[in-house]
Amino acid sequence: MLLSELLGAQVVTTNGDEVGTVHDVVLVQDGPMGANGRAGLRLHAIAVGSRSLGSRLGYAQGTVEGPWLLRRLLRRPPRLVPWSAIVQRDEHRIVVDPSFRAPDQD
Amino acid sequence: MSTEPVGVGRQVWAVLELLDRQLVDRDGRLVGKVDDVEFELDDEPDALPRVTALLAGLGALANHIGGDTGAALAAAERRLAARRDHQPSRVDIAIVRDIGSAIELDADGENLDTNRGERWVRDVIIDKIPGAGHVAE
Amino acid sequence: MKKVFGVTLGILTAMGGFVDIGDLVANSETGARFGMSLAWAVLLGVVGIIVYAEMAGRVASVTKRATFDLVRERLGARAGLANLGASFFITMLTLIAEVAGVALAVQLVVDVNYLLWIPLVGFAVWMVIWRVRFTTLETVFGLMGLAIIVVVVAVVQLHPSWSQLWHHASHPSVPSGEGHPTYFYYAIALFGAAMTPYEVFFFSSGAVEEKWTRSDLVLNRANVYLGFPLGGVLSLGLMAGAAIVFHPLGVGVDNLSQVALPTSIALGKVGLAFVIVGFFACTVGAALETALSCGYTVSQYFGWQWGKLVKPRDAARFHLVVLVSIFVAVVVGVTAVDPIKVTEYSIVLSAAALPLTYFPILVVANDRTYMGDDVNGPVKNAIATFYMVVLTVVALATIPLMIATKAGS
Numbered sequence: 001m002l003l004s005e006l007l008g009a010q011v012v013t014t015n016g017d018e019v020g021t022v023h024d025v026v027l028v029q030d031g032p033m034g035a036n037g038r039a040g041l042r043l044h045a046i047a048v049g050s051r052s053l054g055s056r057l058g059y060a061q062g063t064v065e066g067p068w069l070l071r072r073l074l075r076r077p078p079r080l081v082p083w084s085a086i087v088q089r090d091e092h093r094i095v096v097d098p099s100f101r102a103p104d105q106d
Numbered sequence: 107m108s109t110e111p112v113g114v115g116r117q118v119w120a121v122l123e124l125l126d127r128q129l130v131d132r133d134g135r136l137v138g139k140v141d142d143v144e145f146e147l148d149d150e151p152d153a154l155p156r157v158t159a160l161l162a163g164l165g166a167l168a169n170h171i172g173g174d175t176g177a178a179l180a181a182a183e184r185r186l187a188a189r190r191d192h193q194p195s196r197v198d199i200a201i202v203r204d205i206g207s208a209i210e211l212d213a214d215g216e217n218l219d220t221n222r223g224e225r226w227v228r229d230v231i232i233d234k235i236p237g238a239g240h241v242a243e
Numbered sequence: 244m245k246k247v248f249g250v251t252l253g254i255l256t257a258m259g260g261f262v263d264i265g266d267l268v269a270n271s272e273t274g275a276r277f278g279m280s281l282a283w284a285v286l287l288g289v290v291g292i293i294v295y296a297e298m299a300g301r302v303a304s305v306t307k308r309a310t311f312d313l314v315r316e317r318l319g320a321r322a323g324l325a326n327l328g329a330s331f332f333i334t335m336l337t338l339i340a341e342v343a344g345v346a347l348a349v350q351l352v353v354d355v356n357y358l359l360w361i362p363l364v365g366f367a368v369w370m371v372i373w374r375v376r377f378t379t380l381e382t383v384f385g386l387m388g389l390a391i392i393v394v395v396v397a398v399v400q401l402h403p404s405w406s407q408l409w410h411h412a413s414h415p416s417v418p419s420g421e422g423h424p425t426y427f428y429y430a431i432a433l434f435g436a437a438m439t440p441y442e443v444f445f446f447s448s449g450a451v452e453e454k455w456t457r458s459d460l461v462l463n464r465a466n467v468y469l470g471f472p473l474g475g476v477l478s479l480g481l482m483a484g485a486a487i488v489f490h491p492l493g494v495g496v497d498n499l500s501q502v503a504l505p506t507s508i509a510l511g512k513v514g515l516a517f518v519i520v521g522f523f524a525c526t527v528g529a530a531l532e533t534a535l536s537c538g539y540t541v542s543q544y545f546g547w548q549w550g551k552l553v554k555p556r557d558a559a560r561f562h563l564v565v566l567v568s569i570f571v572a573v574v575v576g577v578t579a580v581d582p583i584k585v586t587e588y589s590i591v592l593s594a595a596a597l598p599l600t601y602f603p604i605l606v607v608a609n610d611r612t613y614m615g616d617d618v619n620g621p622v623k624n625a626i627a628t629f630y631m632v633v634l635t636v637v638a639l640a641t642i643p644l645m646i647a648t649k650a651g652s
Binding site: 125126128129135136137138139141145149167168170171172180213224225227228231232233237238239240 | 257305309312315316319320372373545546547548549551554555557559560562563
Binding site: 001002003007008009021024025026027028029030032034036038039041042043044047063084087104 | 114115116117118119120121122124125142143144145146147150153154156157160161166169170172178199201203204
């Protein structure tokens with residue numbers, strides 16, 4: 001599986017509600033030890049939103065704070081959907097279980 | 107900007123911190139950009155996809171860009187690639203030493219798959235011009 | 244010694260970037276047509292390039308990453324590629340203009356058609372990039388380029404009415420016989436001539452290669468606050484010279500010997516000699532910068548090894564791009580395309596393309612994980628945001644104005 005296959009995919013719930021498009025994925029270093037002696041990276045969640053620019057630049061994740069004008073325009077925290085909530089994956093379409101909706105993750 | 111080794115529990119936003127990042131070999135040479143990330147998903151229930159490699163090169167870039175531009179790049183890559191199997195150049199995750207402002211690799215650029223194009227241009231064109239080995243500074 | 248050379252980098256950048264063929268043409272043409280009433284556009288551009296270059300230099304020192312590397316990282320591969328296409332095309336146009344500019348400067352001395360000089364100039368430019376020590380480059384052309392200061396001396400020598408010049412500059416108005424669209428088109432041209440992207444590519448790439456650290460930031464600021472204003476003074480000198488000599492006569496400027504005329508009137512043969520040396524050094528410096536920038540942009544997008552301080556064989560694809568770019572510039576140049584027209588297009592399109600590269604740098608300059616405490620302070624951010632708005636307005640206005648005024652005719 002490639003990252004490029006996930007990015008830009010449309011995410012919908014099993015009920016047919018649109019969630020958005022995949023803009024980023026969250027990796028955590030908690031996998032089995034690799035050959036380099038370090039824990040591997042595992043994909044924990046996909047970040048879904050409606051506009052990708054803020055995510056690309058770092059406004060959504062909060063690493064970029066200014067200037068004020070851009071932050072106002074671009075800071076839209078994405079919704080994080082855990083990998084386990086994914087029910088089905090097709091080319092450019094991901095179906096998720098609506099149970100992921102929890103108040104303000106990350 | 108991270109200078110300590112990648113620690114356990116660390117969170118990495120793949121698009122923000124991995125994709126389109128500069129790859130650097132152990133001597134500090136620039137050896138390409140991360141064009142895509144390869145995952146492997148085990149069959150067990152509750153398994154999460156594991157990162158197995160970073161992909162670099164025109165083929166991977168073509169995938170990443172997609173659309174008509176991507177198709178054009180992919181066609182260019184097939185023309186230029188010396189390999190027959192059209193596999194994008196892989197950087198195994200095991201040789202990734204640090205993920206920071208750039209992605210540091212524990213390998214020599216000479217041996218890296220991703221640096222094929224550079225070696226080709228060097229051997230076929232640049233080395234033929236006198237003075238190529240001369241340090242200008 | 245490194246500090247002296249560091250300052251020279253700034254001066255070379257300012258010379259090459261500020262007083263390149265674009266500025267020689269734009270400031271003289273504008274002075275002849277509009278007197279000093281567009282001086283404000285030069286000032287706006289000078290402050291703009293100071294803001295831009297300081298930010299890009301600071302980002303390069305702290306992150307050790309050059310501009311186009313960060314452009315792709317922040318905009319993504321797709322938008323980054325479109326950006327690369329536009330930036331490379333414009334830098335290439337500028338290279339064509341600069342190479343022709345050098346040939347024109349040589350033609351002022353040796354009365355042989357400039358077209359014959361173009362291949363020679365191209366070869367020389369390539370040769371310098373291939374073999375010559377970088378610091379030698381900076382020092383030689385930095386010093387030679389200072390000869391262009393003679394244009395300011397010339398203005399003084401012409402004994403103009405300073406109060407009239409000042410009045411004209413501080414009360415901008417559209418002269419009768421000129422339309423508002425043309426006025427603003429020339430404003431954009433001056434702005435673009437002052438804020439050329441290739442300067443920033445060159446400057447930040449140099450900062451990364453010379454391994455500027457946080458402590459070199461002081462040096463960065465000296466370069467920027469000294470070099471670019473100096474360039475601005477020179478631009479205004481060119482404008483004033485043309486305003487004094489040509490404007491009252493209603494004569495336009497459309498070739499390089501006319502650009503030299505005010506100086507030769509004021510200071511005779513000696514002045515002319517100095518100004519021609521200045522033209523030559525500035526256009527050569529600019530040709531070197533733009534050729535290198537052609538290589539920098541492409542290499543930094545794809546992540547290839549680039550740089551002046553590595554052996555050519557260790558930066559093979561970078562050098563290939565530079566070589567091909569110079570070759571294309573020579574080929575286009577000898578087709579006798581009007582170098583002045585190419586220059587005009589290159590500066591106007593540069594102005595339009597500025598947001599593409601300015602915006603990602605502004606974002607990175609605000610990223611604490613990259614910049615630590617060197618992020619933009621609130622004052623810098625306010626000014627930088629103001630310029631982002633200005634650049635966006637300019638970018639949107641350029642093509643319509645170009646069409647409306649038929650490229651300023």
